[in-house]
Amino acid sequence: MTPADLADLLRATAAKVLVERGCDPAILPDEVKVERPRNPEHGDYATNLAMQVGKKAGLNPRNLAEGLAAALTATDGIDAAEVAGPGFLNIRLAAAAQAAIVEKILAAGTAYGTADTLAGTKINLEFVSANPTGPIHLGGARWASVGDALGRILLAQGGDVTREYYFNDHGAQIDRFANSLVAAALGEPTPEDGYAGAYIVEIADTIVAAHPEAKELAPEARHELFRAEGVELMFAHIKRTLHEFGTDFDVYFNESALFASGAVEEALATLKASGNLYEKDGAWWIASTEYGDDKDRVVIKRDGNSAYIGGDIAYFQNKRSRGFDLCIYMLGADHHGYIGRLKAAAAAFGDDPATVEVLIGQMVNLVRDGEAVKMSKRAGTVVTLDDLVEAIGVDAARYSLVRSSVNSSIDIDLDLWTRADSENPIYYVQYAHARACRIMENSAAFDFAAVTPDLSLMNSAREGELIRTLGEYPRVVALAAQLREPHRVVRYLEELAGAYHPFQSDDDMRVLPKGDEPVTPLHAARLELVRATRQVLANGLGLLGVSAPERM
Template identity: 80%
Template sequence: MTPADLADLLHATAAKVLAERGLDASVLPGTVDVERPRNPEHGDYSTNVAMKVAKKAGTNPRDLAGWLATALSDTEAVASAEVAGPGFLNIRVAASAQGAVLDQVHAAGADYGTGAALSGTKINLEFVSANPTGPVHLGGTRWAAVGDALGRILAAQGAEVTREYYFNDHGGQITRFAESLVAAATGAPTPENGYAGAYIGEIADRIVAAHPGAAELDPEKRLELFRAEGVEQMFAHIKKTLHEFGTDFDVYFNESSLFASGAVERAVETLKNSGDLYSKDGAWWIASSEYGDDQDRVVIKSDGNAAYIAGDIAYLQDKRARGFDLCIYMLGADHHGYIGRLKAAAAAFGDDPDSVEVLIGQMVNLLRDGVAVRMSKRAGTVVTLDDLVEAIGVDAARYSLVRSSVNSSIDIDLDLWAKQDSVNPVYYVQYAHARAASIARNAAEFEYDTVTPDFALLDSEFEGALIRTVGEFPRVVASAATLREPHRIARYLEELAGAYHPFQTNKALRVLPLGDEPVSPVNAARLVLVNATRQVLANGLALLGVTAPERM
């Protein structure tokens, strides 16, 4: 019995109890809340439904909770139900009913934990979108892990997700990048506000090798050559790095295309015609404060050039034209101002502002020997995705970046995440999967297929805790999707591993028969439990883009 199954049982029971007493059953919510108590002594699950609806129904919470307890205790699925406090109901599920969730996991396999809450919803998920002027830095790396995981989680709830990378190849930073390449090729000093690091020299050398005499070209032609070639090489490196990190995109969108195609001009005209763009001091402003932004924003500057927001507005209009129901932007810690302006732009185009969501990710710091790692050997000024992967590997890198809320800064201890023991969270989870896989391999030597599992025999506290944790997975995935919080999956997996390890190490709870003993119904039931745990661990790790090793 999963929490969802219990919630359905509670709803049906409450409706029946209220009706039998001539009370108003329409006050019941669509879904009854079911929680796992922090203290296992209080039961397997608890609900506050009596406290929430008793007064509306015309009775008091403790009486309603008592009626529910009596009715539930008469069902085979419930071992006991007790009233606590002002009207809480603590419930213990019968072992036989609890074990039914294991059959659900077996039947669903890799699909266990998926849902249909977002079925039919088209979501554009834009993340990373690093400037093509250098390798992906740690902030972008965090989004590469979190964004990819979020895309998987939303898809697991039925959404049609388009993962998109917005390639910022327009503006002053590209010019400074090209000037830095020219300087490296000609032996000149790096220009002010230019880009340094070994990668600049490497790219410049490759351009000169492919185009002999490039450094001696007319300055204007030389700059254009180094701009085009440099951006192409840098972006190729970024795409390769992200792919090796396990993060791929469906769409790579060039910012420059918005200007080349006239999309910026069309977006500006649309807003002028709707009256949401007005002229002031020789510039054109969007009246974003009328839609909840903290101030109006300049879209076309007084010199006639487009401000940065002009591209953002045109880009949003392009997404609208592609039919997305929801556009999620995953931006860095210094982009809080984008929340109001993007929602305002959506409203100005006639959309619901909530069709735009902006997630802000906080900073990432690396520590080695307790000291902050400040810069890359290759990039010169920042620590990059490549540096992190080189230090701890892809799985540990992804997991370390996903397991904390993006609303908080994180410190990644490279020494801890490189360890091959249980203090390393990803190792702890992966090891649980590998141990379960090992039991499954060894079980192949016995005749389990001839024995019917008896889930009623899984009545120890370790087995019960593990089954209940397995049953929580669908609810955790649904919550992670609703709240846009992939870290909930990681924390759940650690909880599941924490429930599995003591079960497997308990010598009284043998899964495999001893010696020549035949496979018993309890052996068979425990093997189903092990396989269900392994499946859920694999499913959860897959949602995070982390491997589930069979051996470690």
């Protein structure tokens, strides 16, 4: 019986008890909360349901809890239900009910933890979208890991997810990039507002090698050549870096296409016609304060050129025209102002602002020997995703970047993430998977096929803790999808590894027979538990895009 199964049972039982007492069961919450007590002595699960609905029903919460306890105790799968305090209910599952969790995992296999709650929802998930003016820095690296994991989690809940990279190939930053390349090719100093680093020289040299005449072209033609070739080469590097990191996209959308196709002008014309774009001081403004933004925004500047938000507005409308029900934007720490303006733009087009979600990611810092790592050998001014992967590898990089809430800054200790011991979180989790694989491999030396496992025999505290932790997985994945918080899966895996390692290390929990000892139904049951643990660890690591090694 998983926590979700228990929650359903509690709701059904509470409905019957309320009816028996002349109360309307409609007062019950849609979702009954079931939690695992911090102190195992209090039971396997606990709920405050009686306290939630007691007063609404005009009943004493403790008396209601006593009625629930009596009804639950008489139910198959419940070993005991006890009332605590003013109306808390502590519940212990029968061994057979716990065994059902193992059976469910083994029957579902890779599908364990999936659901259809987002079925029919078409989601555009835009992340990274770094300007093609330099390698992916650590902020983009964080989104590459978190965004890819979130996409996998949303898919696991039935969502129709399109991963999209918005390719910013239009605007002043691209001109500065081109000017930097031209300066490098001509042996001139980097422009004051330009980009520096060895990669600029490498790209400039590559362009000159392919176009020997480049340096002799007229300034305008030379600028255009270095702009077009430089952007293509830089973006090819970005795509290669992301692919090697395990992050690929379904759509690469060019910002310049919005301007070339007239989509920006069309979107702004729609807003003018609706009165949501007005003229003031020689510029055109979107009336975003009418829709919750903190100020109106300039969309068309006095010189007639579109401000950056013009492309954003047209891009949102393009996403909606492609049929997306939900548009999730994953932006950097300096983009807080985009939350209000993007939601306001949606509302100005007559859409529900809820179709727009903006996640803001905080800073990432690298630390080595207790000191901050501040510069890249290649990029010059920032530390890049390539630098991180070179230092700790793809798996550790992905795991460390998704391990914390995006709302908090993180320090990645390079010394910690390269250690091969339990202090390293990813090693701790991957090693649990490898240990389970080793047990399963070694089991081939015994005649397990001749013995029927009796899962109900696993009634020790250590076995129960591991089984109940396994049962939490579907709920964790569902909550990670609902809250857009992949780090919940990471923390769960560490909790699961923390329940598995003591189980396998406990001599009283032997899975394989010792010496000439015959295989018993309990041995066979524990092997099924190991198999289930391995499956859940693999499923969870898969959601993070991290490997599940069989040997370490």
